[in-house]
Amino acid sequence: MGKQVNNSVNIIPLTKFLKHCLTLLLLAVSISTTAQDLPYSNGKKYTLGDITVAGNTSFSEQTIITYSGLRKGAEMNIPGEDIGAAIKKLWNSKLFSDIEVYITKIEGDVAFLEIRLSDLPQLNELKINGVKKSKFEEIIKDNKLDKGVKVTENLITTTKNYLTNKYKKEGFYNAKVYINTIDVKDSVQTSRVNMVLNIDKGEKVKIDHIIFDGNTILSEKKLRKSMKNTKQKNPIRLLKRSKYIEADYKEDLVSLIDRYKENGYRDARVISDSIIVNDDKSITLKINLEEGEKYTFGNINFIGNTVYTNQQLTRMLRINKGDTYNGVLLQKRLADQTKPDGDDITNLYQNNGYLFSSINPVEVSADNNVIDMEIRITEGKPAYFNSVSVVGNDKTNDHVIYREIRTRPGQLYSKAMVVRTVRELGQLGFFDAQEISPDFINPNPNEGTIDMQYSVKETGSSQIELQGGYGGGGFIGTLGLSFNNFSIKDIFKKDAYKPIPMGDGQKLALRLQASRFFQTYSFSFSEPWLGGKRPVQFSTSISHTKQFLFDGLTGNADKSKSFNITGVTVGLAKRLRVPDDYFTLSQALSFQRYDLNNYNTGLFTFGDGYANNLSYTVGLSRDNTNIDPIYPTGGSRFSVTAKMSLPYSLFDGEDYDQLEEDRAIADTNGDFEEVARIDQERYKWLEFYKVNFKGEWYTQVAKDLVLRPSVEFGFLGAYNNARGVIPFERFFLGGDGLGNFSIDGREAIALRGYPNQSIQPINSITGQVSNDGATIYNKFSLELRYPITLKASAKIYALSFLEGGTAYNSFRDYNPFNLKRSAGLGIRIFMPAFGLLGIDFGHGFDPVPGDTVKSGWQTHFIIGQQF
Known part of the structure; x- marks a missing residue:
């Protein structure tokens, strides 16, 4: 019988069996077998003979057979699961479009197979x-x-x-x-x-009108305003277009009903909505409403609370009997989903260890439109951190991350500390702030434990600074290398250079700035955790600058006439615990040596000589912005600093009143050499004090829209009026703030819409514009920001701004509201390798001092700076 079958067998696809065919048909000249001989569930055991491959494929026969798992000499039931598994493996490779397995012949208990398939195109x-x-x-x-x-x-x-x-x-x-x-x-x-x-794409569908039917309580204007993303045509609206997006529209229908719930109409609903296509291809949305009746809150009882008293929870809820029913507000007071650190009852529990607590509001009565509520609380066990880990850091060493983490194994769970940890990790600047994720692992309500895992995604923390601009008579170029996650302990380890030693969170910067008229070299280093136990930042910097005098005849720099400054600064900054641990106290000691070599200008009355500046700076700052340092969406940042020298005039034995008289006489007599000698004596050691204040706030006014108001103030004073205010350390207002080419200690304050350093004080006696800078300034700014993308590779946001600033030389003339005003638009692009890039178009509404025509449009190109 075996020979007869062998000589007459047809090719039978085994996939037919796998697709519910229960019969294997073996045709022969005079003998046939039925399906009962080869039941699908058991099949018949065969030894595999040769396996061949046919069809349209570029893969070798051996590769396909090996991948299928079938092998010559193996024993298996045919039909059976082994053939099905082989077909499944080939399908899972996602390389083929058609797969079938056939029996080509059977010799006794040996079956010969053919795999017939075609490659996916x-x-x-x-x-x-x-x-x-x-x-x-x-x-x-x-x-x-x-x-x-x-x-x-x-x-x-x-x-x-x-x-x-x-x-x-x-x-x-x-x-x-x-x-x-x-x-x-x-x-x-x-x-x-x-x-x-x-x-x-077809035509863009615009919403011509949004019509409401059935509303009597709320006006159409209020209802349209509640729909944040679906707007009808309005020519003066810029940020929200009137395009129809179905997902946004469905979301806005929910917001529509929430507006009613906020006003007590808890039964309000959308009966129907429809789209009407207009003749001009625009659409009209028609929404039919049922408002229902107005409700008020009745009795609100707390059930199940043992940790907090009813009085404590009532104060936190801040909803009283008789208040207009507001379901949206009730939910926010119980658990505000829009604010992870919100002032709500859920956070009250979770910030004190009750991770497994649940709070559910239940309406127990609604008689006479008065809703009695029960707030049912299941407190559960207090939860403790069992383990805390971090994943995703390949370059940054673990200790740099763990020292910033506010959650420790064995500590009571606190949601506030989890949120704070996410902020601290984002503020490091080593990770993509948008990708930091706190993940709960193995929560165990019965034992009251939780494992915490923070997932981070590293970004480039080193930067190349390329900065360009015009000022001081020519083009100013800056080249800098900034390593923001440096490891100084590994500088002698060859294997650590990938391309530089990294991972310890230190900052190292090298900078070169130059133009035709000056050269500046600087080096700085900072360690954020001096000693590794407390957040005490140590920083130091060394710089050397040479500035050449402008030759009015040739228009070039006269390198035989120079003004040199060499400086060194050492500072410590300590994070405080009181009033809270967002405060930082910083201190710095700095020394600058000014050398003038035949450098005669209007700024200094002596062209040959020197001045020494030994000063102490103390500052108090507070920064609780969150989370992304490039695009904060909340919080505030402020700082107040005082920089001062020793009061040399108290103990140097010099009679500065007499010196001032002698100077006035020499000036009257035209004895400029004597004037220069006296000024050299006055400025041998610089005597001054300087106060700066800056504050800025971030508020998320919409989903991604952020408002940033800021205010700045600066004052430079003298201990001894006879000695006078020094010609160094002054404020120069206007432009893009690119004023580092000036080496006399001046501060360049940005004021967009005006040329660089163009806002100078006017002498109240002579009426002339001073070119020596101001001793007092203030500035107000209002900026609206909107993100285009916040991905790690490039963070881009657009902005609009209103600004105003003013500068004076005495409080007698000072008027903080007599501002030079401006407005404009800009864009910022942050790339990890290059820092912040940007361009602003500002319009100055007022003339610069000494001019009668308004400043008009000014373009400011920013590289490596941020307003």
Whole structure:
């Protein structure tokens, strides 16, 4: 019988069995067997003979057989699970479009198989129609349509759905996407196809009107305002367009009902809504409402609370009997989902260890439109941190991260400390602040333990500073290298240079700044945790600058006439615990040596000589901005600093009143050499004190829209009026703040819309504009920011601003509200390798001092600076 079957067997696809075929048909000349001989559940055991491969494939026969798991000489039931498993393995490779296994012949108990399959086609060429060429790369990248990719039905379907949804989100509600594939016929054996991607975005659907029906309590204006993302046409609106996006519209219908709930109408609902297509292809949204009746709060009782008293919880809830029912407010007071550190009852429990607590409001009565509530609380066990770990840091050493973590093993759980830890890690600048994630692992309500894992994603922490601008008579260029996660202990380890020693959180910066008229070299280093036990920052810097005198005849620098300054600064900054641990107390001791070599200008009456500046700076600052230091969305930052020298005039024995008289006589007589000698004596050691204040606040006025008001003030004074205010350390207001080319200790204060350092005081006696800088200034700024992208590779945000500032030389003339005003637009781009880049277009509404025409439009290009 075996020979007869062998001589007459047909090729039978085994996949038929796997698709519910229960009969193996063996045809012979005179003998046949029935399905009962080969039941599917048990099959018949065979030894595999040769296995061959057929079909359209570029893979070798041995590769396919090996990957299938089938091997010659193996014993298996046919039909049975082994054949099914082999087919499944080949399907899972996602390399083939058609797979079948056949019996080619049977000799006794030996079965010979053939695997017949076809390769999935590869993408040969892609043609895109219906969009601009500038969008091709984005489409290819987002949908992984690179040449050589395997073209599957799933790829075609996901690409079509992605693009359709993408354009609907952009307001093209009728967008359609068609994808065709064409086989490539050539001599190459590999199966390939050309893909044609036809995109028909259609017209952008605009909302002409939003009409409400059934509203009597709330006006249409208020209802439209409650719909944050769906707006009807309004020519004066800039930030929100009137395009129709279905997902946003559905979300806004919920916001619409929430507005009613905030006003006591808890039963309000949308009965129906419809879209009316207008003749001009715009649409009208019609929303039918049922407002219901107004409700008030009745009795509010707390059930299940043992940790906090009813009085404590009532004070936290801040809702009283008789108040208008507000379901949205009630939910926020119980658990504010929009603020992780919100002032609500859930956080009250979770900040004190009750991670597993639950709080549920239940309406127990609504008689006469008065709602009695029970706040049912399940407190659970206090939770303790069992373990705390960090993942994702490949470059930053563990101790740098763990010293910033506020949650420790064995400590009572606190949500506030988790939120604070996320902020501290984001403020380091070593990680993508948007990607830091606190994850709960193995929560155990019965034992009251939780494992905490912080996931971080490292970003480039070293920067190349390239900065350019005009000032001081020419182009100013800056080249700097800033290593913000440096490790000085590894500088002698060869293996640590990848490309530099990194991971200890230290900062090392080298900087060169130059133009035709000056050169500046500087080096700085800081260690944020001196000694490694407490957050005490040690910093030091060394700098040397040489400035050359401008030659009015040639327009070049006269290098035989120079003004040199060499300085060194050492500082300590300590994080405080009182009033809270957002405060930092900083102190610094600095020394600068000024040398003038035949450097005769109007700023100094002596051209040859020197001045020494030994000063002490103390500052108090508070920074609780969150979370991203590049784009804070909340919190505030302020600082007040005082810089002062020793009061030399109290103990140097010099009679400065007499010296001032002698100077006045010499000046009257035109004895300029004597004036220079006296000034050299006055400024041999600089005597001054200087106070600066700066404050800025961040408020999230919408989902991503951030308002940043700020205020600045500075004052430079003298201990001894006879000695006078020094010509160093003064304030120069106006422009982009790029004033580092000046080496006389001046502060360049940005005021967009005006030329650099153009806002100078006017002498109240002579009426002339001073070019020596101001001793008093103040500045007010209001900035509105909106993010375009906050990805780690590039963070981009647009901004608009209003600014005003003023500068004076005495409080007698000082008027803080007589401002030089400006407004404008700008954009900022932060890239880890280059720092912050930006450009601003500012319009100055007032003339600069000494001029009668308003400043007008000014362009400010910023590299490496931030307003």
